[in-house]
Amino acid sequence: MKQRKPPSPQSTPAPTSPPTYTIKLFRLTQKQLDKLLGAAAERIEVKLLELVIEPRPSGVKKLTG
Numbered sequence: 001m002k003q004r005k006p007p008s009p010q011s012t013p014a015p016t017s018p019p020t021y022t023i024k025l026f027r028l029t030q031k032q033l034d035k036l037l038g039a040a041a042e043r044i045e046v047k048l049l050e051l052v053i054e055p056r057p058s059g060v061k062k063l064t065g
Helices: 027-035 038-053
Strands: none
Touching: 027 038
16 A cells, blocks of 8 residues: 655745835925924824835825826
């Protein structure tokens, strides 16, 4: 009688991390952001940081012109 080989363990793919993105601002843009105060500056910073995680969020329309 032939001996059967034990089933080979299935390799599971390693979890891949999403790509990371960098946001670069023009010097003038950075200066303007630095001048903003309070809630406005915080809202813009939060949105910029969200773009680092997901640069093309759903529902966004491409700008033209």
